[in-house]
Amino acid sequence: MSTDPVSTPLPAGIEINSVTGAVHPATGHYVKRLSELRALFQDKDAFDIAVQERDDPVTYEVVEYRPDRSDLFFGTTTMYPGHVGGEFYMTRGHFHERRDMGEVYYTQSGLGILLLESRDGISRIIEMKPGVCAFIPPDWAHRSVNTGSEPLVFVWVCNPNAGHDYGDILKRGMRKRIIKTKDGFNIIDNITYA
Ligand code: PAN
Ligand code: ZN
Secondary structure, eight states, X not given: OOOOTTTSOOOOOOEXXXXXXXXXXXXXXXXXXXXXXXXXXXXXXXXXXXXXXXXXXXXEEEEEEOOTTOSOEEEEEEEOOOEETTEEOBOOOBBOSSXXXXXXXXXXXXXXXXXXXXXXXXXXXXXXXXTOEEEEOTTEEEEEEEOSSSOEEEEEEEOTXXXXXXXXXHHHOOSEEEEEETTEEEEEEOXXXX
């Protein structure tokens, strides 16, 4: 096999700031504000008040480095701390469109929970803390939750063709919710799971 630069990407070293999640150079970036995440939280009254009182804060942001013509891409997700009516800030959560493609989440800073759910409804959690590299098997839904008081920053690595399927999780939710307690968190059943 040749390494024709026209058909294969070249090696690159990308700087990742483990505290801010900044990626340099980056090829893409988006932010999610709290108001975009209403469907996720159980307590809609607390949600509406939180959006207004907190001035619709950025809840998480995603930065990516996507080489052309590669079978891998990676980036960071930075999740800010907070909760809505005791339910910690979380990502939307998704399955991959490609059911044969998993992912890796490597936590850089902060504390959280990676909530996983198989198609047949098995729930698993993986603690997110610096040094823990989580393996997300193909066809497991995944959502991250910041249970700490600092930003939760993790690096993810995936196939660029994996795609995101948000529909199922958005419609029915996940089976578990992560709730704030006096000195940590609790995992409870989601009573609105459809
Ligand atoms: C991650 C997620 C990112 C944001 O890059 O997309 O953490 O979470 P949501 O996409 O669920 O809002 C990933 O898992 N990519 O496949
Ligand atoms: Zn994913």
